[in-house]
Amino acid sequence: MYRKVFASKMYERKVVLVTGGCAGIGRALVLRFAQAGARLVIFDLEQETLDSLVQHLSSHHNVEALGLCCDVADAERVEACVAQAIEQFGGIDVLINNAGVTHRSTFADTSLEVFKRIMAINYFGAVHCTQAALRSLIERNGQIIVMSSLSGFSPLLYRSAYNASKHALHGLFETLRCELKGSGVGVMLVCPGFTATDLRKNALIGDAAISAQPPLAMGRVASAQDVAEAIYHAALKRKRLLVMSNVDWRARLLARYFPRLFERVLLPRMSGVKRSASHR
Incomplete structure (x- = not known):
């Protein structure tokens, strides 16, 4: 009982910054840490949606929250928003790099604009936020949580830019973890499987437009709430690494040690396409 009570108080009054915090896993994380009594800083792109979420947190969870309209791809805006959060709350205890975008198109059909946009948000967004918050995180023995994907360790068809951004996150934050050894700052990479969020619904296609096709069927799909609870x-x-339960362990094993077998057996199914189907 003591351990349960202690755990429930660990984030009380702690300052948790969540990027992309108004929808999907980001929103679920905001609500979960609010239940634990944390003070929330939320970055997203629409101020009206942010204001609504902040009001909900105040009225339903009685927690302090600050919603800031911030494009994480904009380094100057990120720095200003992090500074505002630190000024208001005194520092940052937990940074959750959650903001992200995906696409669905072959490499040959994917414009350079899409590659740049995905890297700007998924990778450089995490770089910008982490650089801006790092001093405060070190001062407060904080935590950095990075939303990766099953594509961080295995390929998925028609997501070359997205996969590249996730591999880049692993390279960056595994190195940062080593550099921060002894500082008191924890770094955790999170690899969810397919999750019921708007990320797939808002996938880009090769010319940077939003896909008009419905999300592809990809096997077991977790809820954002279950993912947030696990995180x-x-x-x-x-923890250093969290691989969600709906990520097929065979995919991890085969992708690493038997890549040809993985490509033949699991890659088409995990990518949501039939083996004989051509991509459109």
């Missing part, structure tokens, strides 16, 4: 408990334990 919260992993954060309590200050």
Whole structure:
């Protein structure tokens, strides 16, 4: 009982910054940390939606929250928003790099604009936020949580730019973890499987337009709430890596040690296409 009570208080009054915090896994994380009594800083792109979420947190969870309209791809805006959060709350205890975008198009059909946009948000967005918050995180023995994907360790068809951004995150934050050894700052990479969010619904296509096709069927799909709950408990334990339960362990094993077998057996199914189907 003591351990449960202690765990429930670990984030009380702590300052948790969530990027892309108004929808999907980001919103679920905001609500989960609010339940634990944390003070929230939320970055997203629409101020009206941010204001609504901040009001909800105040009225339903009685927690302080600051919603800031911030494009994480804009380094100057990120720096200003992080500075505002630190000025208002005194510092940052947990940074959750969650903001992201995906696409669905072959490499040959994917414009350079799409590659740049995905890297700007998925990778450089995390770089900008982490650089801006790092001093405060070190001062407060904080945590950095990075939303990766099953594509961080295995390929997925028609997502070359997205996969590249996730591999880049692993390279960056695994190195940063080593550099921060002894500083008291924890770094956790999170690899969810397919999750019921708007990310796939808002996938880009090769010319940077939003896909008009419905999301592809990809096997077991987790809820954003279940993913957030798992992340919260992993954060309590200050884990280094969290691979969600709906990520097929065979995919990890085969992709690493038997890549040709993975490409033949699991890659088409995980990518949501039939083996004989051509991509459109």
